[in-house]
Amino acid sequence: MKEKNPWHTPVTIIITVIGVIAIVALVTVAVLQNRPLTQKYKYGIVLDAGSSHTALYIYQWPAEKDNNTGRVEQTHSCKVKGPGISSYASEPWKAGESLKDCIEDAKRRVPEKRHDETPLYLGATAGMRLLSIEDSSASNKVFQAVEQSLQKSPFSFQGARLLSGQEEGAFGWVTVNYLDDRLKQGLETTGALDLGGASTQISFVSNNYDGSESPKNSVTFRLYGNDYNLYTNSFLCYGKDQALRLTLAQQTQSGPRSILDPCFHPGYNETVTYSDLYDSPCVSDRKPQGAPVTFTHLGQGNSSQCQDVVKSIFNFTHCRYTQCSFNGVFQPLLQGPFGAFSAYYFVMNFLNLTDTSIPLEVVRKRLSIYCETPWDQIKQRHPDVKLKYLAEYCFSGTYILTLLTKGYNFTSESYPNIKFIKKIKGSDAGWTLGYMLNLTNMIPAEAPDSPLLPHSGYVSIVTVITVLLFVLLIFSLRPFWPRCSKQPQII
Numbered sequence: 405m406k407e408k409n410p411w412h413t414p415v416t417i418i419i420t421v422i423g424v425i426a427i428v429a430l431v432t433v434a435v436l437q438n439r440p441l442t443q444k445y446k447y448g449i450v451l452d453a454g455s456s457h458t459a460l461y462i463y464q465w466p467a468e469k470d471n472n473t474g475r476v477e478q479t480h481s482c483k484v485k486g487p488g489i490s491s492y493a494s495e496p497w498k499a500g501e502s503l504k505d506c507i508e509d510a511k512r513r514v515p516e517k518r519h520d521e522t523p524l525y526l527g528a529t530a531g532m533r534l535l536s537i538e539d540s541s542a543s544n545k546v547f548q549a550v551e552q553s554l555q556k557s558p559f560s561f562q563g564a565r566l567l568s569g570q571e572e573g574a575f576g577w578v579t580v581n582y583l584d585d586r587l588k589q590g591l592e593t594t595g596a597l598d599l600g601g602a603s604t605q606i607s608f609v610s611n612n613y614d615g616s617e618s619p620k621n622s623v624t625f626r627l628y629g630n631d632y633n634l635y636t637n638s639f640l641c642y643g644k645d646q647a648l649r650l651t652l653a654q655q656t657q658s659g660p661r662s663i664l665d666p667c668f669h670p671g672y673n674e675t676v677t678y679s680d681l682y683d684s685p686c687v688s689d690r691k692p693q694g695a696p697v698t699f700t701h702l703g704q705g706n707s708s709q710c711q712d713v714v715k716s717i718f719n720f721t722h723c724r725y726t727q728c729s730f731n732g733v734f735q736p737l738l739q740g741p742f743g744a745f746s747a748y749y750f751v752m753n754f755l756n757l758t759d760t761s762i763p764l765e766v767v768r769k770r771l772s773i774y775c776e777t778p779w780d781q782i783k784q785r786h787p788d789v790k791l792k793y794l795a796e797y798c799f800s801g802t803y804i805l806t807l808l809t810k811g812y813n814f815t816s817e818s819y820p821n822i823k824f825i826k827k828i829k830g831s832d833a834g835w836t837l838g839y840m841l842n843l844t845n846m847i848p849a850e851a852p853d854s855p856l857l858p859h860s861g862y863v864s865i866v867t868v869i870t871v872l873l874f875v876l877l878i879f880s881l882r883p884f885w886p887r888c889s890k891q892p893q894i895i
């Protein structure tokens with residue numbers, strides 16, 4: 405006598421096997437079909453041809469996600485050796501040559517098969533703005549030389565052009581807010597403070613600015629379905645190197661043989677050529693007549709006098725708007741947090757003053773102690789720092805505080821809203837990323853449709869439904885289940 409197990413009928417076995425195969429097939433298809441493609445990247449390269457130097461930035465983003473925010477990141481940067489391209493006005497070909505090492509570097513960093521589809525841009529800022537004012541033919545020749553050089557690269561060269569101060573300010577603002585993921589989420593935006601060598605930019609959104617007062621300061625954007633009315637202004641000649649020229653020009657108007665500069669350390673002593681100092685459109689019209697060839701630049705290290713001489717390069721006397729920053733330029737009320745980058749960061753970081761929760765008065769006191777320190781001691785303390793940078797930190801720190809408080813009207817209350825930053829999530833703060841995002845149309849005007857479910861959600865739902873179907877199938881086979889009767893089936 406043998407007990408017959410109903411599960412062993414051929415029909416049940418076949419249905420069970422098919423059921424199991426179906427489940428495995430369904431889950432496999434769900435996983436494979438919806439698996440993110442093996443990550444392929446696209447690349448973009450931007451050259452920032454600044455007044456003091458040129459830098460190359462490489463960006464990358466997942467190939468199938470061009471339109472999504474927060475996905476473009478800087479993977480590498482290369483500092484071009486030598487000065488900015490505007491310094492090659494008398495030998496333009498050298499401007500093109502100077503870029504070659506960084507282009508070679510980029511060729512190694514970007515996968516070879518992506519070279520020809522990688523856009524390459526060069527944007528020139530205040531140094532070239534000044535050169536084009538001074539000598540437009542020389543500036544054109546420099547642009548031609550860099551274009552010729554970049555056309556020879558394997559990348560897809562999209563041209564070299566001069567950015568307006570407004571573009572520089574606005575793209576810096578886009579970069580900061582893109583990297584902070586504020587645009588896509590429609591969050592309150594961060595203002596951008598950029599201090600270059602030859603110009604400085606301030607850009608922010610203010611509720612009391614709709615662009616009607618001083619329309620030249622207005623830039624409007626529609627990004628991810630949100631409208632922004634941005635206030636931006638670029639001050640040519642108020643980057644830190646040109647501002648230093650302005651203060652030195654102020655102190656040498658009578659054509660002296662030596663000056664005792666309160667913004668340089670006691671014991672500092674350098675010979676400066678008048679023609680070098682006045683070789684910039686920012687000061688050239690003020691060159692004193694009959695001055696000797698050189699003057700001796702002596703340091704005094706007197707912070708309050710330094711503040712006075714720095715203040716004197718700003719004009720606060722006329723304002724034809726409801727309110728102004730300086731030099732008669734309109735500025736609405738400051739609003740929200742601010743990111744301050746480029747030289748703001750280099751200088752305040754060196755001076756150990758990036759913490760804006762330190763009261764402004766304490767910051768001033770610390771800077772004044774630093775300025776009063778003799779030059780020999782400063783050099784001993786910082787043997788590895790480039791002497792040119794080292795000599796100027798007292799001036800630069802004083803200039804930054806004066807620009808922020810007297811120029812832009814930051815107060816003890818609003819100063820903590822400033823954050824001195826170099827990078828955000830690994831990418832340098834600056835105009836280059838915003839410029840590339842704009843030219844590659846990577847920030848859509850309207851919010852992109854997001855997928856209904858993430859990949860993992862989709863796989864989980866298919867798995868749950870499949871398991872439910874299997875359980876149903878098992879229940880539908882109830883007639884074949886072994887009965888719970890005590891009577892074994894007799895064959």
Ligand SMILES: Nc1nc2c(ncn2[C@@H]2O[C@H](COP(=O)(O)OP(=O)(O)OP(=O)(O)O)[C@@H](O)[C@H]2O)c(=O)[nH]1
Nearest residue numbers: 454455456457529530531600601602603746747750
């Ligand atoms: N201390 C210090 N200063 C730096 C460093 N790199 C650049 N600078 C100086 O900081 C200032 C601003 O530099 P950048 O932001 O590169 O300015 P830029 O692009 O040359 O100038 P613009 O054309 O006006 O935008 C210049 O005076 C530079 O000489 C650094 O690593 N340390």
